[in-house]
Amino acid sequence: MTAAVRFRSAVSLLGRFPALAGVDLDVARGEIVLLQGPNGAGKTTLLRTCAGLVAIASGEAEVLGHDLRRDRRTVRRRVALLGHTGSLYEDLTVADNLRFAARAVGADVRVAEEAMARLALDGRLRHVPVAKLSAGQRRRASVAALLARRAELWLLDEPHAGLDADGRDVLDALVREATAGGATVLLASHEVERARALAHRVVDMAGGQVQVRPAAVAGREPLHVS
Secondary structure, three states: OOOOEEEEEEEEEEOOEEEEEEEEEEEOOOOEEEEEOOOOOOHHHHHHHHOOOOOOOEEEEEEOOEEOOOOHHHHHHHEEEEOOOOOOOOOOEHHHHHHHHHHHOOOOOHHHHHHHHHOOOOOHHHHOEHHHOOHHHHHHHHHHHHHHOOOOEEEEEOOOOOOOHHHHHHHHHHHHHHHHOOOEEEEEOOOHHHHHHHOOEEEEEEOOEEEEEOOOOOOOOOOOOO
């Protein structure tokens, strides 16, 4: 089976700065992989590169079988990125945002209804413009939009930030359900203990590079990666 993510000596530049400085990484389909490292290590850039939003300057990089140097547009339709800031339209209601997210990837709009129900947004909040939501409600709406995309690869940057305890539990359940259904999850989080309990494997990052190390997480056997 094709790896979900495969990087070989991959370099990405932000201006002239190599934010990724020769990354080697394999992520199998169905894995939940935690990126761990200090601020500036390259975690966010790696997630955005996997989303097709940052170009590869040199090396090799494939996501879901597509060459990121040639076919970033196709990759964008098959992945979902939850970043520090939401990608919702401020003047649209929650319901309209989620319907748009579903339609953008050719999904049935009924998945938007399901996503709102899972994130407790199917009551009066469905009719509220995003601009009028609280920070926590916005984060729930962003998670719901991610769910509505039915993506094969979830890219989560500090996914628990802004969620209350119930919202965090719901997000963790959604991640596990997604991978049970064949999706892959790559996440970065400073909430290390919670993220470790969710992940199958940890990847350490520093200076724009990664070092994969096997880790027994949440009672699972270590995954040995070449």
